[in-house]
Amino acid sequence: MSHHIVQADNLRFTYPDGTVGIRNVTFRITHGESVALVGANGAGKTTLLLHLNGCLMADEGVLKIGDYPLTKKNLTAVRRSVGMVFQDPDDQLFMPTVFDDVAFGVLNLGMPETEVKNRVMQALETVGVPHLYNRPPYKLSGGEKRAVAIATVIAMSPDVLVMDEPNSNLDSRSRSRLIALLKTFEHTKIIATHDLDMALDLCERAIFLHDGGIAADGPTPALFRDEDLLARCHLEKPLRMQGCPLCGAKNIKQAGPTIRHSHPVKG
């Protein structure tokens, strides 16, 4: 049995106040895939993510994690295999020190003390912040908080990594560091974002959400070239696929997601 497969079949969820969260959502994500969930604000990205480890339960439809449908009974098992990184690291880091925070999930898995310590330090090293282990979370910078939030999840070695806007509120250097870090993970990744450049870097597949439904599902570079689709979903082409910022040239040779354009030197 593989926990790495995430399969949604006709999911539908309506909030208690009547707002439709998601509707008719169907997809299948297989082992090792890296998928970007893109859409404008309020398109239903977060709502869908919250379904993936049972924070919300669909009103209709079936969500399968691994081979079994997600129910209240197997919630604990599912939460072990699906790690979720929340949008605001302050929500995720609630313990007094960074070490305690990363250890929180591992301890709940019922591991022995030495194993817990190993795992925590290993996770902190993976995200490059082992020196922060005894600091209180509220004293960290935005980038550090994000790194620790990711460490809290990978310490539990989940099969699927789910992230909600992992690069929100990060400066450009922290952002590129985060992208480089995420590239090294071999987990199945589901990343909700409206940073299409990051999606281009990290994910070979993109699912477009619009008004709670799936507007498109396919290879990232091809979908990001579809201007009609982008306009319909209130999105814009990733910066690096737009015209040259200096001369506005549009006829840039496009070779895969990375586009090279030699700019004539003036003078």
Place this chain on the structure above:
Amino acid sequence: MAKIDNSLLDIGYMDKLASGDSSLHRLDPRAKLITTLAFILVVVSFDKYAVSELIPFFIYPMVQIAVGSLPMNYLMKKVLLVAPFALLIGIFNPLMDRETLIQIGSFHVSGGWVSLVSIMIRFVLTVTAALTLITLTGFNAVCMAMEKLGTPKPFVIQLMFLYRYIFVLIDEAARMVRARSLRSFDSNAMAFGLVAPLVGQLLFRALDRAQRIHLSMCCRGFEGRFRTLGPMTIGLKEYGYVVGWSSFFIFLRFYNLPVKLGEIVTSIF
């Protein structure tokens, strides 16, 4: 609001002091907590006119400050900050209790004044003891110690969460107040009609956040039990510390050291 921000930074400074390394810092938090409680209990158990008996008790916080190399000025400032509350409790004593208690020549000191001084001394002693406990141990370690000593878990968890999220909450409040003051040019004072919605919104935001935190805890396998890695060990050192200090406090409780010393000195001359 800047004032609140600053006092919060101060709390951070207390944490920094707590991460110091001295023989007192290394002591198990439980030993320090029990000793501090014993100290406070003994100090408040004296009768209301006790003054000279209380003076030797300053030895305890002084030793803590010296051995733990804590910044004296900083602690004094903190004590002064809460002094008005203690003063408020005793301020009417001189008016209510006018009976002469001490007479030095033609100078009469009423019982009210003596009890006011006694209240202030007790206040300085107990608050300094509590402050040294926190600065030598750290707030969270004190909470852990409370839990290990049998304080109900929900209560301890509440305290720890309060300490973690007070920063986030104040930050949110500060942003709301700043946003208001940037758009209200004429008055600095906040109208009551405006306070209510601000506080209400703060409550809703806090509830929202609490829900998100709970979700993120559930996502990491939380099932109602807080598991912690607590390398707390009580050894001979800790027992010695608790028993040593506690017996010293009890000794001071029943023997008025300054009076005894005075008697010895006067008997010599």
